[in-house]
Amino acid sequence: MYLYSLTLQRATGAVCAVIGSFSGRDSKKSAASGSSSSSSSTQEIAVARGTTLELLRPDPETGRLRTLLSVDVFGAIRSLAQFRLTGATKDYLVVGSDSGRLVILEYSPDRNRLDKVHQETFGKSGCRRIVPGQLLAVDPKGRALCIAALEKQKLVYVLNRDAAARLTISSPLEAHKSNTLTFSLTALDCGFDNPVFAAIELEYAESDRDPTGQAAEQAQKHLTFYELDLGLNHVSRKASEPIDNGANLLVTVPGGGDGPSGLLVCCDNFVLYRNQGHPEVRAVIPRRADLPAERGVLIVAAATHRQKSLFFFLLQTEYGDIFKVDLEHSNDTVTELRIKYFDTIPVTSAICVLRSGFLFAASEFGNHALYQFRDIGRDVDVESSSATLMETDEGFQPVFFQPRALKNLYRIDEIESLMPIMDMRVANLFDEETPQVFTACGRGPRSTLRILRPGLAISEMARSMLPAEPIAVWTVKKNINDMFDAYIVVSFANVTLVLSIGETIEEVSDSQFLDTTHSLAVSLLGEDSLMQVHPNGIRHIREDGRVNEWRTPGKKTITKVGSNRLQVVIALSGGELIYFEMDMTGQLMEVEKQDMSGDVACLAIAPVPEGRQRSRFLAVGSYDNTIRILSLDPDDCLQPLSVQSVSSAPESLMFLEVQASVGGEDGADHPANLFLNAGLQNGVLFRTNVDMVTGQLSDTRSRFLGLRPPKLFPCIVSHRQAMLCLSSRPWLGYIHQGHFLLTPLSCDTLESAASFSSDQCSEGVVAVAGDALRIFTIERLGETFNETAIPLRYTPRKFVILPKKKYLAVIESDKGALSAEEREAAKKECLEAAGVTENGNANNGDQMENGDGQEDGAEDRNTLPDEQYGYPKAESERWVSCIRILDPKSRDTTCLLELQDNEAAVSICTVNFHDKEHGTLLAVGTAKGLQFWPKRNLSAGFIHIYKFVDEGRSLELLHKTQVEEVPLALCQFQGRLLAGVGSVLRLYDLGKRKLLRKCENKLFPRTIVSIHTYRDRIYVGDMQESFHYCKYRRDENQLYIFADDSVPRWLTAANHIDFDTMAGADKFGNIYFARLPQDLSDEIEEDPTGGKIKWEQGKLNGAPNKVEEIVQFHVGDVVTCLQKASLIPGGGECLIYGTVMGSVGALLAFTSREDVDFFSHLEMHLRQEHPPLCGRDHMAYRSAYFPVKDVIDGDLCEQFPSLPADMQRKIADELDRTPGEILKKLEDIRNKII
């Protein structure tokens, strides 16, 4: 079996993010040369999303984040840093990854790509203890960088430039120290003195040797300064000073004239200011009032804001609270450090402050957000200061605060993130054309159930009812230079309705359009005249109100029209073509006639090329399944240029011109291209390239769009020509980041559509469907899925679909949180407490200052959303959990059972017991008092059996059965319930008051985490030991293992593929298929004892037979769910997976040997010619834990179009194909998946 792996949705979580002027572009004017802090250059955010690197740019006008570029680097990105050479205006990006290499990238905005400037190898690949890559620091003046490992190794590279102003990099200087852990690394800002790097270090050599434990207790973290002597080209360990043992993070303090230099050292509960030879300045981090005493407060993300005369730091704690840190200093002496509560936003993995007044928060779980600063925390608020630090017998006096509503920040945009996907199901619960992907995402209060649909989201702006069912709609401008459309013209079966677009959209009758007949086409002609084509003629409305009417000869009627701005072609009944052209005076003149052999099915004229009088090409579709290209040149007018036969009669034709672009915002170089698109009657969209000179057709592609013949309409998407194809569902063909994409839209069938542009909506679409007129815009271009989110209460663990009612049953649980009632009570208490403080003490002052804000504040406090602030923390051994029945259609929760007594739901399944008394029941496995450290421990496990009441909307507990271990897996089997209880596989039957044990097998090595069944086979997944294949012998009532895997696998997800095959994913990010060899399988099936005798003999403490691993692939992300499903109607099934980082991918089995050969060769060439951006070898990455086997990486293959044209040709030649054919192949295989 060969598989094609393709990521459908790239990872959406964020590992780290940095900000810089990577494009070096100026937003307003050219930056003053030599000034490194020119404030006019635009800033971009580089975000590492696991294995992809993304460049985002906030649009200061709309306040939305736009993705400039997203590259798959085939390696784990662990750290990012940005730097700029003195005097330059452009930033470089440094990437620390698992490649054992340091990579410096430069963004070239013209070609919209990242180029590798330097790649320096220093060690082995992989995320290892002593191979640098985890920590990265760059001198603020861009003179040197330091890359460090968690232990021992630190390498310093000197950065410089050569005569041609190119970046140069030195060979590495070592600053190693054995037996020393590094917690954090940063560079000091010391102006133009020698660069200094600082690290939090901890030496462990002593504690390894001391059996009394004294050394370990006394182990002391040190703050070590490394100075790079640029003159001697040497790194020296300059100073090493003891520091608070809770230190975890260093933040550079501006220096060199802008500030006192030095460092902020973030520790558990404290922030310190340190510098060489400077006394420590210490302040406590304020604590949330409801935080349990045993918990510390740790800073997890930090950002620095610098302006000319001011700087401050924003530090975020692990609970999401952001504090503003100010330093009071005179010259280089810091006298006071103040920590003031700023605001609370969801916990981030990185925060970035932009010069334009935005804050980008890359959330660690859930959606990322862009905030705008309303204030910089100048108001009085809870504050702790080094000056008021109080030391008591129990340590330092804490400062408490209550989170409040946002005061300084204001959220303006959100980027969706699926991270983490906990469970996933693909099903068509809504009876739509394509199945939906249901994903349980997020953590804690930010958990959601997200329904993903392939396609682009639309946001509807208006919808109005029309008196009858319209058949077509157009929009026209009055003048070619107008920004906005003037009229919407709607044609019904025998009337035409004209709506004028203004403040509102209303019907008008002074437009001169003929309204007593239906229309065939309405458009702008020439500069400023309008044309309406109706069955009996062409009505040409001049700008001054004169109307010229051309009438059809005899009793003929016009059947089809094709037109552009200057040319019109009509087809009369009987198959006669008449060609008109607009002359200099603005008159529409008949130029040529031509009899076609039969009726014309459709017509289209290519748009007039820039600077030309006319377009040369007319496309005519006929009912004899052909499309002809006719010339419109005066010397060979209406003479055929080329013919293409198609599989079915064409219904609609459209020329799509791709303009030549060199550079630009989102594209590499494109030569101009003209594409002819045809919607055929069998529902296929046919697309072919038209030679701009000869009119020859080449490079044809076709794609099935839906059950209805696609009708094609032009529209505008991000200032470019795009195409709407309306079949049984609408599709949009558009160009995104240099690729042509054809993507479905998430809306119901549309009849006719036109682009729409008005004051309120610059790029919309107006469409008719049924008797409604709809105006909508298309959002989030380039995305594969659009999502609808339903909020959940706790981290979703698993869910099942209840097929009969199409409801979902979700189990949610969270560790270390308070139950709903306790939270309610705590909230009330804290409100009362807040009321007390308001009645007269220090806080009162600022409340008064805020004036009317006080009331809002008080009200907000009442309803602080948990999504923003998180649940209050409880002791770590406490659990909260609930079971929910959800109707995904109405998004209603019909039943929510909160579990009591510290119980946490861990598994769920539906089960039909064979006595059929209760019908379908729901089984939920729970664990009470579950603890993970130091060893897994629990007070009891239970299996709850619920029956559905109220037509499946609600649950009623039938009984619960105590078990001795955690029941992590449940499954129905032959009218009974199979449960994996710890390491025991047990078969239960339903009793009156509890479940009855029928049979068990205790021979599983660790813990059973998954059970699948098929016929009489049971496929059991063990937490550490991969799959075990079992059989149940009814006559002997015995469960026995007949085959297992020889490889230890820490299973995180499993799925049944076929009778002999299981697909699994392990904790290290591998997907593999385990198959029982055919002969063994036959032998077991034929053996009357079912291999039992052999089993009794045993073999090396395992099962007598071993499964073979037939597929291996390293995804590079923890796969949490696997499912075999098809995402397109009528498509083959593929294996869909979801990961912790929020990506969704698919593995498709190849059906032909040629395809396998082709793609494996393509992959091989791409590996050679186009190695991954961050320096990891592609083959080594995909084989990180096990050698990759029989999987072709589609993500790499899909990078083919981004190669330079000559490289594409070179690879294509090697494969005996043209680049076009390769692109077609890539498109075809992608279309098989989605």
Next chain:
Amino acid sequence: MQASDRFNINSQLEHLQAKYVGTGHADLNHFEWALNIQRDSYASYIGHYPVLAYFAIAENESIGRERYNFMQKMLLPCGLPPERDED
């Protein structure tokens, strides 16, 4: 030291052990072996962000706290070392 000594197996091993932390030798005891395994594991968890996130979900902690905890555990991952035999 003679030139030939530089290439004999022992000095090569010593060189490896000095350069690559965690390289074993014949006299390695169980505790030392486990120390390396544990430290390597923690370093791998910290290096692989998705794995770190996976732990963070299980423990309901923030990823930053989880990373810090793992770093702290690298100091003494296997508890106290055993008493040495006096030989």
